[in-house]
Amino acid sequence: xxxxxxxxxxxxxxxxxGCVVVFHEVWGLVEHTEDVCxxxxxxxxxxxxxxxxxxxxxxxxxxxxxxxxxxxxELSLEERRDKAxxxxxxDKKRVSPEVREVVSIIYEPTFRxxxxxxxxxxxxxxxxxxxxxxxxxFCLGGGLSLKCATRSQLLSSAVSFYGQPPVSEDVPKISVxxxxxxxxxxxIINKSVPAWVGAMLEGNKDLTLKTxxxxxxxxxxxxxxxxxxxxxxxxxxDLLRWFxxxxxxxx
Numbered sequence: 001x002x003x004x005x006x007x008x009x010x011x012x013x014x015x016x017x018g019c020v021v022v023f024h025e026v027w028g029l030v031e032h033t034e035d036v037c038x039x040x041x042x043x044x045x046x047x048x049x050x051x052x053x054x055x056x057x058x059x060x061x062x063x064x065x066x067x068x069x070x071x072x073x074e075l076s077l078e079e080r081r082d083k084a085x086x087x088x089x090x091d092k093k094r095v096s097p098e099v100r101e102v103v104s105i106i107y108e109p110t111f112r113x114x115x116x117x118x119x120x121x122x123x124x125x126x127x128x129x130x131x132x133x134x135x136x137x138f139c140l141g142g143g144l145s146l147k148c149a150t151r152s153q154l155l156s157s158a159v160s161f162y163g164q165p166p167v168s169e170d171v172p173k174i175s176v177x178x179x180x181x182x183x184x185x186x187x188i189i190n191k192s193v194p195a196w197v198g199a200m201l202e203g204n205k206d207l208t209l210k211t212x213x214x215x216x217x218x219x220x221x222x223x224x225x226x227x228x229x230x231x232x233x234x235x236x237x238d239l240l241r242w243f244x245x246x247x248x249x250x251x
Contacts, residue, residue: 006029009033011047017132018156020136023050024137025141026140028051028060032221034049040136048122068106086103119147123154138218157176160179178205182210182212184211184213185216210239220233
C-alpha cells in the first residue's frame with residue numbers, strides 16, 4: 001500500500017462517455033485507488049484520481065497515517081480539530097514527532113480547505129474534456145466528493161463510500177443525484193448520517209443510500225484484509241455501475 005508522489009493517475013478508454021473523478025482514502029494515492037480507476041475505465045468511463053496529498057507525499061505515507069489514526073482513534077471527528085485534546089491523546093500514546101506532524105497536517109483546517117479546492121479544480125479540468133462528470137470518493141475522499149456536490153455546478157452526480165456527510169445547511173446547494181454507501185460498523189461516520197438523510201429528504205433531493213450489514217469502514221478496499229468484505233464490495237460495485245450508467249450514460 002505504498003504511497004505515490006505523482007500528481008494524479010488517469011485512464012481514458014476510447015470513446016469514453018463521461019469522466020469519474022476519484023478521490024482517494026486517507027492512505028493517499030495508492031495502488032488501490034489506481035485499480036478503482038482502471039475498473040471504472042472498463043465500464044466505458046474515463047477516470048482520474050488527483051493526489052490530494054501533493055506536496056506532503058513524503059510525510060503522509062500509509063504507515064505514518066496508520067500511526068496517526070491510532071493516536072487519535074478515541075477522539076471524535078470534532079475532537080480531532082481541538083488541538084489540546086489531540087495533544088493529550090498523542091501524549092498518552094507517546095507517538096513520535098513525525099507522527100505528531102502528520103496529525104497536525106491532516107486535521108489542519110487550511111489543509112482540508114486546500115484539498116477541497118484541489119478537488120474542485122480536478123472537477124473543472126474533467127468537465128473541460130467531458131460533457132458529464134461524476135465524483136467518487138472513499139473515506140476522506142468520500143466526504144470531499146459530497147462537498148464538491150455542494151460547491152460545483154459542473155457535476156452530473158456524486159458518489160461517496162463511507163465519507164463524512166455535509167452539514168445540513170449545505171444540502172440545499174446540492175442539485176445532482178447522490179449515491180451514498182456506508183458500512184454498518186462505522187460509528188464515527190454513521191452518527192452524522194441521520195441528520196444528512198433527513199435534510200436530503202426534506203429538500204426533496206435525489207439520494208440513493210445503502211448500508212451494508214456486518215461491514216466495517218473501508219470494506220471496499222481489498223488491500224486491507226482486516227476490513228475487506230468481498231460480498232459487500234461486489235454488491236457495492238454493481239450499485240456503483242448502475243448509478244454511473246444512470247447519471248453519466250451507458251458506453
